[in-house]
Amino acid sequence: MLNPQLNRNGELVHLLSIDGLPREVLLKILDTAAPFTEVAEREVKKIPLLRGKSVFNLFFEPSTRTRTTFEIAAKRLSADVINLNVGASSQSKGETLLDTVDNLSAMQADMFVVRHASSGAPYLIAQHLSATGRAHIHVINAGDGRHAHPTQGLLDMYTIRHYKRDFTRLTVAIVGDILHSRVARSQIDALTILGVPEIRMIAPPTLLPAEVGKLGVRVFHDMRLGLRDADVVMMLRLQNERMQGALLPSPQEYFKTYGLTPEKLALARPDAIVMHPGPMNRGVEIDSAVADGPRAVILPQVTFGIAVRMAVMSMLAGA
Amino acid sequence: MKIRIRNGRLVDPASGTDAVRDVFIAAGRIAAIGAPPDAFHANRVIDAAGLVVCPGLIDLSARLREPGYEYRATLESEMEAAVAGGVTTLACPPDTDPPLDEPGLVEMLKYRARNLNRARVCPLGALTTGLSGKRLTEMAELTEAGCVGFSQAGTPVVDTAVLRSAMQYAAGFGYAVWLQPEDSFLAGKGVAHDGEVASRLGLAGIPVVAETIALFTLLQLARETGVRLHVMRLSSAAGVAMLRAAREGGLAVSADVSINHLHLSEADIGYFDPHARLGPPLRAASDREALRAAAADGTIDAICSDHTPVDDDAKQLPFGEAEPGATGLELLLPLTLKWGEELGLPLARSLARITTEPARILGLEAGRMEPGAAADLCLFDPLAERTVSRAGLVSQGKNTPFLGAHLKAVVRMTLVGGNPVYEAGRSDQG
Structure with missing residues (x-):
């Protein structure tokens, strides 16, 4: 099966996915x-x-x-x-x-x-x-x-490289609705290709795709364990329609268990950066104190x- | 017309015969095998040297798309495709528009098919009106009109109380019920096997439990009601294991698998190939291996084409929006033989899955080579190869994940009731 993104000389002719790119x-x-x-x-x-x-x-x-x-x-x-x-x-x-x-x-x-x-x-x-x-x-x-x-995944990599320089020593935690997230898939592909040794996914089982382990990541249901010593914390947006129903009981409970607060962020490395693809749901996946705090690189992401x-x-x- | 087929390699799955024998046909039936009957003067002698002569194939699922979907395929086009594929009898599921839930529709279908003088058509009636899963159809009337069993095609009966009473009712008359195990809640809006590939491609998944939970329900209800249950289109290793256990426990139940699921897995979706969008979904490679083994050991009785012609407009869409299904009448023989060869099965045993076994499930006398049997025959060249191409397919449906595949076994002639209805090279559709 030919990779439709590359021509015979290995040059990029389309950007369809990060998966499969050298x-x-x-x-x-x-x-x-x-x-x-x-x-x-x-x-x-x-x-x-x-x-x-x-x-x-x-x-x-x-x-x-x-x-x-x-x-x-x-x-x-x-x-x-x-x-x-x-x-x-x-x-x-x-x-x-x-x-x-x-x-x-x-x-x-x-x-x-x-x-x-x-x-x-x-x-x-x-x-x-x-x-x-x-x-x-x-x-x-x-x-x-x-x-x-893919361009979101790439700009996230640009941001990580800007702040952390070397991909090959990082622990990166991705938090939230991974099941429905195209952003998460592109991030995982890019982090894997760039040699990040530890990619973690932090989510309740209802928001994880099937056989997630085969994507080469470590899964945590307990956010506190998953954030420990992370260098990069990548938050995902939770779509409104998923906030209450069969996948999650309520936005309040989600914030309590998977929302990023200053107290939880303290478990990551002291120089950890916090990313979000936007638009943010303040008080659902991220506390304003974190979103507006010194560790957040959310606005530079947009510029990059x-x-x-x-x-x-x-x-x-x-x- | 009296016909002598000479020098062919006669393969009869029913008796296990595999030897060069002449076949003599008179009055639409096999008159003799080996030596001619007394005073037999053939009007036509067919030289079958190098060809296999076997019973015409019996396909347990071929959508002919009439009534209602004539833009996808017509009875004319698909009956030509059937005989070009060596298929002489086919069961068609009731998911037409309107569904086959009234005797008039079934009679019309049978009448139109008979006039075309190609393969024999065995309609499956709808189990519930409009396939709605709510009200039973007039099963006795439909049987009188020609239905050989009752089915919901790909639409499950959600209400288990309705399902139970439909089975009870059918059991009372001895009618067969053909159902595909799928829990509609768990299948949801899924479009692919809920596994590694769907996770990577971001496709909504259909978990294996959607099959096993529904299968458990079907098997329990079959046990309780005593209905003759045929399980359509198994797709998973777990489903195979459940079926095997049920049969070992003494339940009389039959099952089929499609040619697609014997050869392909979720990996064949590749870069979102809509031709690999099938119902049930293509599952993991380990599921495919279990299906292949189950078809070899007889846990799965029959292999079908699950022929589903889809027009390009409904296929040339993003994977999840594309209409599920693949064309298959002309691939049933080569893909079954490929499976048999890969598993090292004798030719007669491979052919049993598409002749004698489906005949038994349909309750037909067909599918055997013996004096007195209807002369429904398929003559094919087991060594000739062809490349599957859009232009080479007789069916109006050009949608198959096997486009470009090189396959052995090419049908040279098909006879129905002693009448040559397809001859390669002679037919303008060839």
Whole structure:
């Protein structure tokens, strides 16, 4: 089975998932992102790498934050950006996903940034483009179902490297709804490829995927044990619809057992950093004292996210 | 018409015969094997040198998509596919639109199929009206119309009280009930086996307990009601173990598995291949091994194609949104033989899973090579190979996870009631 993300020369042609990417490609993305963080500090926040290219933000699922960061990244690279909130238009008129893609391809798209509620949708698009002789159009997965959110995983790695330098001595704890989280899957893939020796998952059994041990992680149901001596604590967002029902009894009990408080954070290493992909539920998964505290690197994550997305887009356009 | 099939390798799973013998056909039946009957003058002599001559295949599950889903496949296209695959009798599940819950629908299906003069069709009636799981169908009327048993296809009866009384009612008439074990709550919105691959790909899972809990219910109710139960599409090692224990405990129950589940596992989903979206889901490699062994030792009686033609529009979707199912009528023979060869089984034993055993489950006389039996025959070249391709499939459904696979065994001729209904090279669909 060929990895649809890489061409014959091993260059990145689509970014669909971190799973299956070589370590060198990951490091190259992080290295490429580093100088882009400075673009934002210039008076003219623009470089011409993607001038004349059309980037279509193809969002089949509502999102403000991710779409905005992709838009900013593309614009800083001088691309033309077209935002399509497809959930509200074509799909509701019965147009199929691939019909939508065909129509937009006919408008000379160079790159699709795709968010979709179904796992694997960006793969389907990439395979369709390749099967119909339009392999020059690049696809970036901006989150598909529960599967992957690779640019989030990459910006998290950028953040960890920024604060911790060396991946190979870290203990990283991921806390929360791992079962439904595309962010968690991309984080685990990236941490594994970059050689993090201890990846921990902290969650109740109802929020863990099947055979989770095969993903190469240690599972903790007791947050206090899981946080002990962690260097990095990555919190996940708990979706509102999961807060009460068969998976969890209440947001209050969740906060008590899995919410990150200053008292629980004290069990981690004194220099541990706290990350969150946003948007946060204060008082559900994270205490405001932690979210606004000195260990939180949540806002730098957002800033780095733009640089990482610029890096991915420029590498794809150059492939 | 009198036909002599000469020089073929006759394989009869019923008797275990595997030898070069001529077959003589008269009046739609096998007149003699070996030496011709007295004063036999063949109108046609078929040279079967190098070919296997065996009973026509009997497929326990082939969706013909009529009525209601003619955009996916038609009776014409799928009956051609059946005989191109060497299938001479097939059972079709009731999940048409409307479902086969009224005698008129069944009569129409039988009538249309008969007029096409291809394979024999054995409809399974709906166990409950509209497959709703609420009200029983008129089983006696449906049986009179031609139903060979009653099924819910892929829609479980959720209410166990309804399930119990449906089984009691069917048992009273001696009707067979064919059910697929799946707990609808545990299956939920799942689209893949709840295992490593689903976890990695972020697909909603269907746990093995969805099968075993439902199977336990079916077996308990079959024991209590005495109904003739046929368990459709086992998918897990745990399900196989439960079935084996039930049979050892003396329960008369039969079971089948699909060709897909004998050869594939969750790993074949690869990068979200919608062709590997099946119901029940493809499970772990260890489950597949248990199914393969159970089909060899007879815990699983029959292998079926679970033929489900799906149009491209319903398949070319993200994995979880794609319609489940795979086309299979034309793959039943090669994939069954591949399984048998990999397990080192004699040809007659492999063929039993798609001839005599399904015939027994259907309560038919078919599936045997002896004087007096209907001349439903399949002639195939066991060594010829072909690559599965969209263009090469006669079925209107081109959806199969085996596209691109090289498979041995190519059907050269199919006879139903002594009538050659398919001849490779002669047919314009070939």
